[in-house]
Every structure is written in C-alpha cells, then in structure tokens.
Amino acid sequence: MTEPAAPARDGEPPGAGSAGERVAAIEAVDVSRTYQLDGVSVEALRGVSLTVQPGDYVALVGPSGSGKSTLMHLLGGLDRPTGGRLVIGGRDVNTLSPPEMAALRNETIGFVFQAFHLLPRTSAVENVALPLVYRGVSARQRRERAAAMLGRVGLGHRLDHRPNQMSGGEQQRVAIARALVTEPTVLLADEPTGNLDSVTGAAVLELLERLNAESGVALVMVTHDQEVAARAARRITMRDGVVVADSATDAHDRPLSVDHGRPETLVPAPSAEPRSVSGSGPGHPSGGSGGAAGATGRLPREVDADGPGVDRPAGAA
C-alpha cells in the first residue's frame, strides 16, 4: 500500500499504447475536460494525448487559458477527465474511487504550486512530512525523512522555521521537499517560479532540474518563460485545450486542421505572430499573450507571456 507506484497493478499494461519498452509514468489518450459553469460548457481540454516517461523533463507552455493547469490537475490525479483515458502509475483513473485516487496521488505524484500552499503555523519539517502522515509513516521516521529532504533542497538549517519566517524562495523549496519526500515518479510544477523574483526563481528552477537529474523523478513544469522552456529536454505546447506541439513526438508541426483546433487557431500557429493570438483561449479573462511559437520549435524573443501581476525571470527576454 505504501510502496510508490507498483506499475503493473490490476493487470493494466501500463503504457501499452506507447512503443518503447519503458513503462510510462503517465499516459493520456484523447483526454478531455469540460467544465460546467452556470449551464455553459467550457471545454478546457479537447482531446489531449501524451505520455510522460520516468525521468522526463517536460516544459508545458501555451497562452493563458490554453488549459495547462487543467492538464496538470488531470496528470496529477487531482481531477478526472470528462472523456478519454488517463493512466497514472499504471492505474486507469476512471476505475478509481476518491480514496484510491488520494492514495495514488500520495504514492506517485508530487505537486509544486505557484502559491507554495504551505500550512501556516506549521514548521518546515512538519510541512514536508505531511504526505508521509497520510501514508502511515511513524512520527520519528517522518521527521527523519523530512529533515533529510530539507537538507537536499538546501534548507537543513531551517527545519523548525514556519512559513511566515521564511522567504518566498525558501518556502518554495520547502514545498519542493514536500513534493519529493514520498519519492514520487512524477513531479508536477505549475509555474513554480511565478511568485518569485528572477534570481530566486532561477535558483528554484536549478534545484528542480538538479533533482530531476539526480533522482530520476519526471518533471513536468508549466512555464511562461521561453528560455526556461528551451532548457527542458522536451517541450509541449498547448493552445485552446489541445496540444499543438510536442517535441518528443513530432519534429514538425502538428497538423492542426485534423485536430480539434478551431479555425482561428490555424492563423497564428506556424508563423509566430505572438501578439495576434492574445485572447484566443476560450474565455480566459487574463488575456495572456504569446506562446504560440512553440509549435514550430522556434522562439521569438519577445514571446514570454506574463500572467497578470507576476514576476518573470529577467533573463527570459
């Protein structure tokens, strides 16, 4: 029960659709997610297929409202698709009950959020140990493992500090330690540097990359920073709820016309006129811009799209 991600559970052949002999950490096949909002359907994801392999380093980019966060929630088992098949750690989420989903998240997934989401009035070491509580690890072992993990993110001297006694960068490193203390197969980070200044953000990024390289945990990271995205081994670009480019599966543009893309998504995609796509996401109020260029693998310099009121690393441009 407490072992992370026994892959071939339930006789489910994980990653059966993928070609390689490697067992996929996460496999999404034609996954969609439709929100019902006051009787109106919002199609946040409209048929996304992708595979995350153990040890992957994936940057997920795309304009605001394109469905990146929605996809991350699905990949992490926080949410269920409304259509398609999603297999996490060898388990089809459509067959899982809420408590089974909770156990799956605990065993295979680590989350890092833009807003840190540390528990207030709770020391760093206890924050990091939290996932182990729900795994039934004894208090002593929890503290040991959490302290060790904090050491790995460079916070061995901050064990008993509380979130309000730490800088933003330190808080995010605590959150990273919490995500990794269970030794998950996949680390999902949704704009992990979004609330940090550029220098701190770069340090956090370096830490994530180092942990990915050292421990082999797959890293899937949403970023608006094209430079960061360029550093990733693999880049997935989304627009209007579909993946328009995935550097792992296609060297060339995805044929948008046969996919679910609406006609207007055809216009800006290949030739990268970033500003022209702003607001093309389905009803996203922030109206972020850019990101479309990822489809060609080329990166226009001014493409880094700022979310509202969020600092970006200065080195991005």
Next chain:
Amino acid sequence: MRVAEAWRVALDALRANRLRSSLTMLGVIIGVASVVLLVAIGTGTKQQVEQQVEGLGSNLLLVVPGKIEVGTAPVVSPLTLKDVDAVSRVVGDPQRVAVTVASGATARAGARSDFTTVQGVLETTPTVFTRSLARGRYLTGTDVDTSRRVAVLGDSVARTLFPDRDPLGQQVTLAGVRFRVIGVFAPLGQSLGVDRDDEVHVPVTAAQRLWGTQRVDGIAVKAPDRERIDELGERIVAELNRRHPDTEFSAVTQQQILGVLGDILGVLTGVLAAIAGISLLVGGVGVSNIMLVSVRERTREIGLRKAVGARPRDIGVQFLLEAVLLTTIGGLTGMALGVGTALLVDALSPIPAAITWWSLALAFGVSAAVGIVFGVVPAQRAGRLDPVVALRAE
C-alpha cells in the same frame, strides 16, 4: 498515524482561534451546566423528601377518608375518637395509633402573633412519628383525657412568639383561647418549601372543643411488623367501612407515599432538564455554524492535504474531531460549572442539591453526541471538497 494527525490538527485549530472556540463552547457550557444543576436540585429535593418521609418513623400507615388519587376532592372526615378506639382494637396496641385534627389559627403571645397550624393530637404522636423535643415535655394521656389547655410549640412558632424569652410556662392564645406552653419541638427544617416547624400541638380533645367539632382528620398507625403492613391496612379500612358504610377509606404506607412523591419529582426534574437541554441544542447549532466557517477558512489547507494524499475520510475525521472536541471541552467545563453551582446552592440556600454520577456521565455523553450530530455535516462537506476547487479558494 492518520488519527493522531487529526487530533493534532483539531487541537491546533481550537488553539489558534481561542476566543472563537470559547464563545462557541459557551452555548454548550451553559446548556450542560444548567442540566447538571437542575438534575442536582431535583435529585437533592427527592432525597430530602425521602429522608423526611422515612424520618416520620418506620412502618407507618396513614388512614384517611376518601381515595388517595390526584384530582379527587377532599372528603369531610366522618371519623371521631370512637373510630380511633376501634382502630386501636384492630391494631391491638393504642400506643401505636396517632390522630390529627388540624386547622389554621392565629397564635398570640403578648404583642406578638403568628398564623400557624394547630394540630389536635394524642400523646402517642412522638412514638408513632419520630419526633423529639428541644425543651420541656410532650402531652400526656392525662392532658388528652382532661382536655387540658397545654401546647407544644414548633421551633419557628417558638422563635416568632418568644424571640427573647423562654417559652416554657408562658401563655399563648390560640383562636382566642389561652394555652400554656409545656414544650418546644426540636427543629425539622423545610420540605418542598414548607416550614415543618410552623405548628402547634395541643390535646385532640382540647382542639375539638376549640373548634366545636367531634371530627378527626386522619389516623396514623405504626405497624408492628413490615411484612403484614398491607394486611393490617386492609383490616383497618374494613373496620372503618363497616362503621361508616357511606365513606371510602384509604390506607397508604410510607413506601407508597415515597413512590408517588418520587414520580412527581422525577417528572418535574425531567421537564426542567429537558428545558435546559434546549440551550444545549442551541449551543450545538452554534458549533455547526462555526465548523462551517472553519471549513471555509481552511479550504486551501483541505485542498493541499488532499493533493498530498489525504482521503475524504481523513479530512472528515479531522473536522468531526474538532467539533467533538469543542463540545466535549465545553461539556466538561459546563459540568464543572454545574457541579460548582450545585454545591454552592446546596451550601448557601435552603434548596438541596445532590450530584449524581449518572447525570455527569449523561451530560458528557450528550455533549459528545451534540458534537457528532452538529459536526457531521460540516465534516462531510470538508471531506467532499474538490481538491482543485479547494486549492484555488481565496
């Protein structure tokens, strides 16, 4: 491990919102305290009445005209001293038979007066009912036979009429007729708010002459043995029925009186406790309310916990525990308050109060149950929160 975490988190939440927690508990505290206090007073009163009825003397049998039932009109007694003699023959020992003919009258001594109950009695009264004197002597057979105008005063009558004098040998005027004080009773205290020392005993013959009657209101018999007390009662009633075919008579034992009084007091206590219980209910609604606030406040925490692997039940247990802790801590405080108040009332007022263990156990159980009942909805709501929505909450 998960349960330990739930405890830790629940306690932490209460501690973090100390003022709010205390105010929420207040409803439960007041509810439990008043239940404990009222049950204590009810129990204390019942015990006191039982003691007093038992203190009347053991194996007592009261014979009165009419039926002893709630709602029946009192009957004018046809009994006379001749009937008393007949009863004495049935019992076989005149020393075991007492009578009373009672009426309200004003007692005067000098300038002082006191409205009290004058009881015409036989010299057997202290034997049949266990009563003792503080001073002087009781009535004798001769006093009764010669209708001598002598009186034995109850403690409070003696205090009222002779606050600074020895009443023995003094004159009192009862309904305009002068009597000489020959004794004063030892004090008995109060019973159900009635002053039991507010009475004057005179020979039954003198009392009858005072009021111009041959009547005797009731007969009391001290039965020789407990086993045949009911049978003796039946024989006395049969004899009286023979002598007065038009009137019904009843004989009741102490046990029956205790049973009736106990039932009445039990119902009374129950009603009072139930009324107090309503405030406990209101307290429970307050707990429910504050738990919903707590769930809303900590929505993001719930989302985070779910993200790292908390099951719906883990979250639910955590909030349910918080609610139960609120009400049980409130319940324990209320119990302490109720017990303290009860002890004070018992010590400082004439109202008796007695703490019973079952009432404390009940109060604790009820407050825990209130926590569960009123905490379950907020807890379920917390457990079912969608983690994605929860993480996005403000």
